[in-house]
Amino acid sequence: MRATGSRRLLLIRLLVAALVPLGSLAMALPAWAGSALSAWRINREGALELRTSPNSSAQAFFEEGRGGVGPRVWVDLPGAPQRTRTIPGSGVVRQVRVGRPNASTTRLVVEFQPGTRLDPRGLKLLGTSRDRWRMDFGAVAAGLAPLGEGDLEAPSAPSWRATVPERAVLPSGPVPSAASLPDVPRGRYKVVIDPGHGGPDPGAVGIGGLRETDVVLDVSLQVAQLLQAKGIQVLLTRTSEVDVDLPPRVALANNSRSDAFLSIHANALSMARPDVNGIETFYFESARSRNLAQAVQEQMLAISPGSPDRGARPGRFFVIRRTVMPAALAEMGFVTGQLDSPRLADPAFRRRMAVAIATGILNYFLQNP
Known part of the structure; x- marks a missing residue:
């Protein structure tokens, strides 16, 4: 669903599909501590890519720029990073911030230069496998320079599965017609x-x-x-x-x-x-x-x-x-x-x-x- 006002919820959760490998642009991985986020990058095609813990949830948001501040896209993931930091950007990206809005959330913010125009209707965070995500930035991609942290090419980890009780899980009896x-x-x-x-x-x-x-x-x-x-x-x-x-x-x-x-x-x-x-x-x-x-x-x-x-x-x-x-x-x-x-x-x-x-x-x- 979509939120009202200048903030628009652009959440699309994990889509199980094949990931097309891309050349690594990653820097040394900082200490993420308990965060579900393991690595991120803006790739040469002008898309944001994430690697997370398997089957993690994610929420993506957009906010229009105003008052001399450019538009922002951010993604919230479970678990807090060990430290917050700001990474200088280049081209149309002013900076990328890794934040901790509360004790149980990692927030990755991509802030664009003032005057950059993003179409929120085309911004979708898509799961490309159980631990990989991608968001294409559309028309501004030509002005994006590679940037990132961590190893996007690391092998996928085994997925977590809940322990389901063997008894009293599925209702029994004839199926109604x-x-x-x-x-x-x-x-x-x-x-x-x-x-x-x-x-x-x-x-x-x-x-x-x-x-x-x-x-x-x-x-x-x-x-x-x-x-x-x-x-x-x-x-x-x-x-x-x-x-x-x-x-x-x-x-x-x-x-x-x-x-x-x-x-x-x-x-x-x-x-x-x-x-x-x-x-x-x-x-x-x-x-x-x-x-x-x-x-x-x-x-x-x-x-x-x-x-x-x-x-x-x-x-x-x-x-x-x-x-x-x-x-x-x-x-x-x-x-x-x-x-x-x-x-x-x-x-x-x-x-x-x-x-x-x-x-x-x-x-x-x-x-x-």
Whole structure:
């Protein structure tokens, strides 16, 4: 999602893909201590590259320049560096700073010269493997000079995997079918289902390389089929691994005059926090949106015993804030969670989740005719 104001969240978490080796530009590695950041560089192609601990989370931000200060891009990673420092830049890069905004975070800041123009719409931090990241700076790349710290070419370390309990992980019993869903008047309702992320944006990547985009597309397609079987007209914002920006998703929904909109996602936190699990659903302001979120939240919890109830609560995500019909955004569990992740990876559980979400939508229509 995107933040408001001059700061825009440009987070795209780890994408598992082959890394194309580049000539090393690294200097001697400073002491990073407990930081997830192991090395960084601005390469000859004008892109920022990072090497991190395997399966680390990362957040990237952009801030426009003002008051004689150039624009900045920064990346926050888990773990604090042993020392902070400023590295002089060259060309359009004024300087690079390694900071410690709090006791558990490393912040790498690339500050550009005043007057440099960056297009935040093209700035994406992409995971190119489980411990490598890349951000292309676009049109300003020609003015960038090589700069960096650490060994970007070091071999990848073994990935961390959570210890998953052998018992009581996956719900048992028969998988429900479309026949078990409640009935609503056929042909009366229209729904937009929005599978989050897609294409080069995998969303969150969790335990064992479980990708959010794979989970949500599978569940969303099944939800659509289940609703169609009940006489609901369904529109999907995507049906394959393609990148769809947020405004087109909203435009499709608003132009369709749908009766409800549901965006489907999977949550994530640091890979160092497998203890964090849970299901939550967001809505924006209206009573009908709240009712939709509550109906879906109730059903998702019912098929995921032991997963914490994080509630149906207000949120300001773009796709639910800009849609004109009742809208909600469902987070089916944490791909980084020790309890949730193996469930979300299981096809039978995904089917249960699809039935649950479809049931929640149908219950909403029954309760809000």
